[in-house]
Amino acid sequence: MPEINRSLENVGIGFAAFLAPPGPEVIRFTVGQPDFDTPQPIVDEAKAALDRGETTYTRTQGSVELCNAVALHLSSHDIVVDPSDVVITPGCKQAILYSMMATLDAGDEVLLLSPAWPSYDGMLKLLDCKPVHVPVKRENYHPDFNALENAVTENTKAILLNSPNNPTGAVYTPQEIQQLVDFAIKHDLWILDDMIYATLAWTDYPYTSPSSLEGGAERTITIGGWSKGWAMTGWRLGWITGPKMVMDGVKKINVSAATHVATFMMPAATVALGLHEETAMMAASYKERRGIIHELLKELPGVIVPKPEGAFYAFCDVTGTGMTDMEFATRALEEAKVQLIPGSLMEGGEGFVRISYATSIENIHEGVRRLGEWLSSL
Helix, strand or coil: CCCCCHHHHHCCCCCHHHCCCCCCCCEECCCCCCCCCCCHHHHHHHHHHHHCCCCCCCCCCCCHHHHHHHHHHHHCCCCCCCHHHEEEECCHHHHHHHHHHHHCCCCCEEEEEECCCHHHHHHHHHCCCEEEEEECCCCCCCCCHHHHHHHCCCCEEEEEEECCCCCCCCCCCHHHHHHHHHHHHHHCCEEEEECCCCCCECCCCCCCCHHHCCCCHHHEEEEEECCCCCCCHHHCCEEEECCHHHHHHHHHHHHHHCCCCCCCHHHHHHHHHCCCHHHHHHHHHHHHHHHHHHHHHCCCCCCECCCCCECCEEEEECHHHCCCHHHHHHHHHHHHCEECEEHHHCCCCCCEEEEECCCCHHHHHHHHHHHHHHHHHC
16 A cells, blocks of 8 residues: 655644533633624625625636735735735635745744644644744743744744734734844744734734834735634635735645635625624624633632733643643543643643633633632642
């Protein structure tokens, strides 16, 4: 028998083992998914596009209207792009993979601010590239620039950013983003910027794009999508944009890999980017829940949790309980009937657990109450 791709042996499955739906008696703090329905105008437009017969092949990079809408949306984050250099992808994940395929060769190293969403690690290994996990500051999960400098080698080709961050909930300051741009210029690196949570920042400063800062535009590939801010996870829609030479490569990749996203979803995605009240309502709800869950979590014995700054995650240091994160998560499920993500599923996440507060306020109160009673009983 012929052999399969040996790179697959090094690729993990991320959070999959802890995302299986438990019984109804369990409070789930695991799924990084909005608990809102997709806003009705978006759904209605997809139905209307189907009724209009928009089910055939179309422009491969995405409709002109949608690419224009993405460019206009990005301009609200001070990202200046030519709509002809926007490609619509089957999800943000696919856009991240495209960015890697367009900029990296086998053996290249990519800096990840650790702990990082595990799919980054898996994608790089699929491409025979090396993920280099650089620890963030433990007290606030922001970049450690000394650690970054020490991680650079002659094979370093890129740095991948995700702010607001999954799993830590950190939002990097504009000054830190400028430092990261300067760092990339110094070492001649690509910046892969995953802005999927850009609309969900709870800090006094907003999401800051490296592309918007001096020296950043010519080396930044911007990646985002509709999943989180618009409650459209199952629609599998993302975007990617960046310097023309990169995007010319991305267009080749997309034509060979996907042709284009579903035609009837393009008008719906265009409508989504024009909605403001609905997305603001969802963001305000997450911000309220963030305040509630932080006040509750910080009272748990043996648990330390900085106040989440964005996205919808709280990242908790559980070393004070005397348990490993895997033991904590396993026992929390079995004994407290609360499901959460152990941090050791990500390199650099040992000793932490990730809690998603994209769930009801009632569930937040009940889930943390259960954790408190369980920990107090030990």
